[in-house]
Amino acid sequence: MPIWNPKYETMSREELEKLQYLRLKKTLELVYQRVPFYQKAFKEKGIEPGDIKSLADLSKLPFTTKEDLRQNYPFGLFAVPLQEVVRLHSSSGTTGQATVVGYTRNDLETWSELIARTLSCSGATANSVIQIAYGYGLFTGGLGLHYGAEKLGATVIPISGGQTKKQVRIMVDFQTTVLACTPSYALYIAETIEEMGIKPEELKLKAGVFGAEPWTESMRRVVEEKLNIDAIDIYGLSEVMGPGISSECLQKDGLHIFEDHFLPEIIDPHTGEVLPDGETGELVLTTLTKEAIPVIRYRTRDITSLKREKCPCGRTMVRMAKVSGRTDDMLIIRGVNVFPSQIEAVLMDLGQTEPHYQIVVDREGSLDTLTVLVEVSEQMFSDKVKGLEELEKVISRELESNLAVKAKVTLVEPKSLQRSEGKAKRVIDKRNL
Numbered sequence: 001m002p003i004w005n006p007k008y009e010t011m012s013r014e015e016l017e018k019l020q021y022l023r024l025k026k027t028l029e030l031v032y033q034r035v036p037f038y039q040k041a042f043k044e045k046g047i048e049p050g051d052i053k054s055l056a057d058l059s060k061l062p063f064t065t066k067e068d069l070r071q072n073y074p075f076g077l078f079a080v081p082l083q084e085v086v087r088l089h090s091s092s093g094t095t096g097q098a099t100v101v102g103y104t105r106n107d108l109e110t111w112s113e114l115i116a117r118t119l120s121c122s123g124a125t126a127n128s129v130i131q132i133a134y135g136y137g138l139f140t141g142g143l144g145l146h147y148g149a150e151k152l153g154a155t156v157i158p159i160s161g162g163q164t165k166k167q168v169r170i171m172v173d174f175q176t177t178v179l180a181c182t183p184s185y186a187l188y189i190a191e192t193i194e195e196m197g198i199k200p201e202e203l204k205l206k207a208g209v210f211g212a213e214p215w216t217e218s219m220r221r222v223v224e225e226k227l228n229i230d231a232i233d234i235y236g237l238s239e240v241m242g243p244g245i246s247s248e249c250l251q252k253d254g255l256h257i258f259e260d261h262f263l264p265e266i267i268d269p270h271t272g273e274v275l276p277d278g279e280t281g282e283l284v285l286t287t288l289t290k291e292a293i294p295v296i297r298y299r300t301r302d303i304t305s306l307k308r309e310k311c312p313c314g315r316t317m318v319r320m321a322k323v324s325g326r327t328d329d330m331l332i333i334r335g336v337n338v339f340p341s342q343i344e345a346v347l348m349d350l351g352q353t354e355p356h357y358q359i360v361v362d363r364e365g366s367l368d369t370l371t372v373l374v375e376v377s378e379q380m381f382s383d384k385v386k387g388l389e390e391l392e393k394v395i396s397r398e399l400e401s402n403l404a405v406k407a408k409v410t411l412v413e414p415k416s417l418q419r420s421e422g423k424a425k426r427v428i429d430k431r432n433l
């Protein structure tokens, strides 16, 4: 499979580290001179850009958080005048006030380059027909993928999210080969394909580039089987750039971080200590080439680990494990830590239900309760009540043994749970209402 930019993507570690260091120095000088927030934060730590003498010194620098972006809303962390900013995007702001990010012309060029790499990782080429069903607008998914797909030279269908039947018609009529959307939306599209009676041979789909929300290996198997494709995990966040920060290759064994543009670290989320390769913790990213809004040691809240072993695909860039969740996604149920992804894995591995579920957390008196709603097939739902009760017990037992906490399972009618056209909302936590 062709690598989009072998010069960088297959660089030796020694060469790469030299480049990273030069770019880091430049970025640090830039933010120190231009962004009062960073100058103040560095001074508080008693540090100047000149004190950073190697990549290992990175850990001396302060972290940046989403809260810092919020407090400097809208443009306080920009390192260039607005005149040089040619595009703005904003994060969804589901967990508080939205944040705004900007891009210079060079930033947009870099972004397109990294999306072209991402798409090549999935096997896409200039001959591909790419249907972009991520939302267009302030969300970085749609436009981010769009310009990278054009740079690749592919044929782009800028359909955005929603209008699912139309998505399917277009997929058939325009002979789409690559689908770009969230994994939960891919599942909804797959279900709609079945409902519309479209036969697999009418589709030309080869790959999907899915991201913007956590999804498990078990979910990957379901989506790949339903759509008969390679489902590739792609990762990014608006504060650092958007999609295009890392991508799986067809080995599907970790996401290559485009390290010539981003410097990754894994930290213990409680102590802030940097953890060695292989250990799981919070991903922290420093941008190395961004102009409009460079970020230093940005705490992503995403949980993963890094591995540097050589990948059979030939790329030398470090790989991060599939993100298993966010530090702030973790549910604490009667003192036990539970991640939605653990529940997803149990359900998909059992494989006796449909892949649509919702998690409801509530409180009865002083006790937390965990209920998992999961859809079953038409046939199973019309079967005897006893069969359903049995299955509820089986799933409940399996969840309990995996999560170490009691979970009530309620099987629900097919198609009764809300479908997602973008980021799925898996958890309803009634305790905070």
Ligand code: DLL
Residues within 6 Å of the ligand: 091, 092, 134, 140, 141, 210, 211, 212, 213, 214, 215, 233, 234, 235, 236, 237, 238, 239, 242, 243, 244, 300, 302, 322, 323, 326
């Ligand atoms: O979701 C950017 C994006 C668009 C990535 C399209 C991939 C594809 P935000 O809206 O700022 O940006 O949300 C970023 O989404 O911190 C993760 O928690 C989560 N996330 C993104 N990609 C993945 C992934 C876009 N592949 C937040 N696996 C991040 C798990 C992901 N979580």
